[in-house]
Amino acid sequence: MPRKHAWPLAVLLAVGAIALSACGTTAGTAQPASQPAPSSSDSGARGPAPQSGTARTNKADEKAGDTAAADASADTKEKWVSLRAGTAGDLDPVVINGAGLTLYRFDKDSANPPKATCNGDCAVTWPPVTVAPGGKIFFAGVKKDDIGTVKRDDGKLQVTIKGWPVYRYTKDTKPGDTLGQGVGGTWFGVTPTGEKAGSGKPAPQPASGAGAQPSTSVTLYTGKNFDDFTGANFATVVANAGCNDLRGAFFALTTAGSTKIWSEPGCKGKSAVVAEDVSDVTPLGFPNGVKSVFLG
Structure with a gap:
């Protein structure tokens, strides 16, 4: 009869040690795989990280994003979004996009947790500001930590400010238009801090730089x-x-x-x-x- 091979105990132990090493464990305890820390720009869904400055200072494609042609594809329009603190009509401050159009918030949405409820025909009149997962969000005058995204019912990522999903209004056709302000008692321009524009609150003054890290640019x-x-x-x-x-x-x-x-x-x-x-x-x-x- 053929003899069965008898492996020395020392060899078996060595093989076991190599296998454990390859699995990334140490003697005594198994270490769980590390998980990436959540991004401060997330607001209900994983989204693109905001980038300081305007679309132009970041050299964004001006035939895409907020300034894309009306008949451009959704992929082209969602390449980038710009959030800029500014003025429009009597609203000061209010957030406007890269084309200078006023952005709005909807009282029937929620900010904590973020939830967008304007869908279907509502979203035709009030187009949500959406961005591709690999797109870019440029910001000026809005704090980075206040910017995020939320996943809509259709799966798209909608930009949020302080948790509030933001929209445009189709009847606003040029910079300075604020025809959506107060519509239905539920639609209002959105301020850089996510509040309702036109509330009479003065624009916040920039914080003193005392104690802050010096800027390199x-x-x-x-x-x-x-x-x-x-x-x-x-x-x-x-x-x-x-x-x-x-x-x-x-x-x-x-x-x-x-x-x-x-x-x-x-x-x-x-x-x-x-x-x-x-x-x-x-x-x-x-x-x-x-x-x-x-x-x-």
Whole structure:
């Protein structure tokens, strides 16, 4: 009869140790696989991470996203979304999109947890602001932590501000239109903090930069409300440490940390330290705009 092979005990133990090692375990306890931490931009569904600045400063395709043609495909329109704190009609502040159109919130939705209830014919009149899972959300004047997405009944990701799903209104056809304000007593422009626009509350002032980490770059806009597309308005990015003179006067800025702004070239004149986006530097005492900045 053929003899059965007898394996030494030491060999069997060695093979077992190798198998355990390959499985990623250590002697004594099995370690669970680590899970990625949830993104602060999630608001009910996994979505794209927001990016500071406007669509133009981020060099987004202007034939896609908010500025895509009306007959463009859904995939093209959902490549990017822009959220910008601004004014429209009597609403100040209110969030507008990359085409300058007013964005709204619906009282029948909920913010905690986020839930979009405008579907079917409602969503035809009030198109939800949706973005592809791999798309981009640009923001200026809205806090990054307040931006998220929620999964709609049709499976699409709708952008949220402070948990509130946001929409457009089909009767608004040009920048400044606010024909959706107050419709049915349930539709209102949405503020950068997710509240109802037109409530009479003053726009929040940017926080002082005291104690904040110094910013390594700042984007400045010649137009108030982060306007880098109307007329001759434009934006410029400064990323050099120290004092930086600007070519012209700038009235808005986006920053990811503490930035010192000055009213005159050479970091002279009136100064202020800001740590958040500023839609209009005039109330801070800069009626003629910012003309130099200090980083670091």
